[in-house]
Amino acid sequence: MTFRLRYAAISDVGRVRKDNQDSGYAGPWMLAVCDGVGGAVRGDLASSTAIGQLRKLDAKPNGEMRTAVAGALHRANDRIAELVDDDPSLSGTSTTATMALFDGERLTFGHVGDSRAYLFRGDAIRQLTKDHTFVQSLIDEGRITEEESRTHPHRNLILRAVDGVHDIDADLFDVELEPGDRVLLCSDGASGVLNDGRLADILSMGTPDYAAVELVRASLDAGTTDNVTCLVADVVGEDVELLDQTPLLVGAAADLKRRVVPTRPHLFRGHRSGDTGELEPVRAEIPDSLPYAIESDPVDPEEARYAPRPPRRYVVTRRVLAGVAVLGVVWMGGAAAYSWSQQQYYVGEHDGSVTIFRGLNADLPGVSLSRPYETTNVSLDRLSDYDASTVREGIDASSLADAKRAVDRLAANQSVDEGVSTSSTDQTDSTAGTGAPTETP
Known part of the structure; x- marks a missing residue:
């Protein structure tokens, strides 16, 4: 109708x-x-x-x-x-x-x-x-x-x-x-x-x-x-x-x-x-x-x-520019954070040995914030249970020199007194002496 x-x-x-x-x-x-x-x-x-x-x-x-x-x-x-x-x-x-x-x-x-x-x-x-x-x-x-x-x-x-x-x-x-x-x-x-x-x-x-x-x-x-x-x-x-x-x-x-x-x-x-x-x-x-x-x-x-x-x-253009700006800020923030992290050191364990790490003593899911910097021949098997657990948890250091001093103290506490040698991924010079990290080719 x-x-x-x-x-x-x-x-x-x-x-x-x-x-x-x-x-x-x-x-x-x-x-x-x-x-x-x-x-x-x-x-x-x-x-x-x-x-x-x-x-x-x-x-x-x-x-x-x-x-x-x-x-x-x-x-x-x-x-x-x-x-x-x-x-x-x-x-x-x-x-x-x-x-x-x-x-x-x-x-x-x-x-x-x-x-x-x-x-x-x-x-x-x-x-x-x-x-x-x-x-x-x-x-x-x-x-x-x-x-x-x-x-x-x-x-x-x-x-x-x-x-x-x-x-x-x-x-x-x-x-x-x-x-x-x-x-x-x-x-x-x-x-x-x-x-x-x-x-x-x-x-x-x-x-x-x-x-x-x-x-x-x-x-x-x-x-x-x-x-x-x-x-x-x-x-x-x-x-x-x-x-x-x-x-x-x-x-x-x-x-x-x-x-x-x-x-x-x-x-x-x-x-x-x-x-x-x-x-x-x-x-x-x-x-x-x-x-x-x-x-x-x-x-x-x-x-x-x-x-x-x-x-x-110009709605689309403004949104694209805003997105680029946000990505730029995120990238700069990430770059600054990464640069700062590469100036941090700590002592930890790598393959059963005491190792100096460069970066942060922390990890994000799927992302590692540190990598081995110097590996020593100080074995966790020759350390006391307390020292070994401390190394596994990570010993924070204020600088690379401070991390090396921590390695010297651990080397002095080994149950068997041996010299210590190191291999470095970033260094070309070596430091000789008992307890001090040295490079190996």
Whole structure:
């Protein structure tokens, strides 16, 4: 069984901001909401540019839907990059993007940022998307609750956006539809002040037009300080007659002029044909009598909203160079350690004879840290048990001369007094005399 969408879209500048940086699009085959980020660097341009690319998908899909959605988001990202290249003053602008492509049976979603998508089925509402925000990471870690996130001082900080600089890291997923389902896509101007219960109450009533208007009205009454954009779509059978299937473009993307309403500055005049920002232009000075709280932070949250990340360019090259640098440090450290070890000596046993070793009196698995340096004719068999065990454990020496003196003491303690001769792997001179190591060819 295949379905159709009956939809409505509405966007309002809100009661605080002077510009609408939200953009929305609703058509027979696609829904999309973008919330511009950047304040002074034209978040409205970013959101409208993204919508301009995403709306090109509004046709019945004939291929892999996730590939199509991902491709549209990448094209939006590339287009924003081109705008910044042409006008560097736009550097820093970006937008969220939450979109859904419809094929008659299911919706395929693409999501970046903190705009949201919900599914209202029966009497229950379910949030389909997950916010890419700092406060969401705190919720995931159990450090704050969903309710506390609505008033957190960093609730505006998003971690992913379509910015023309970073690779798109979008969430892609499918939702199978049923007759009677109602889908909501909205900017955080609505989801930030209306909880799931309030959203469900509104979505349970009336037509998509009615629900969209009521969602915006409720958001304004709840004290949102942001722009508000809501798209509502009902899933209906093919036999249901749809009076109007005209695509709807709202918000910054619609670029509609706002009519001044001097006598009632907060009168809501939403209608189905476009942007609901038909309110009196917001004054620079905000009256103290407003019945809701306004952040006192002198920095516009929109300007500080997106957490900048360094461009992910030359990733492979940087990783290779980092690996080479690490290997270089390890090699230099190993060389220095080896050089130091070759200046250390101790007396030990080799083939039953007392031997001077060069290196450390220790071994690593599979690696020897020392080697015989001078072999003497002092046999362990002619030493006392104590001296023999000491030699087997290794007698540390502070220098080569100190090691030779230790050999002389052992030679003097032999049970049979004999001269001592040595063979050296590193020496060419020999030292004659009882107890002193000498070389043998």
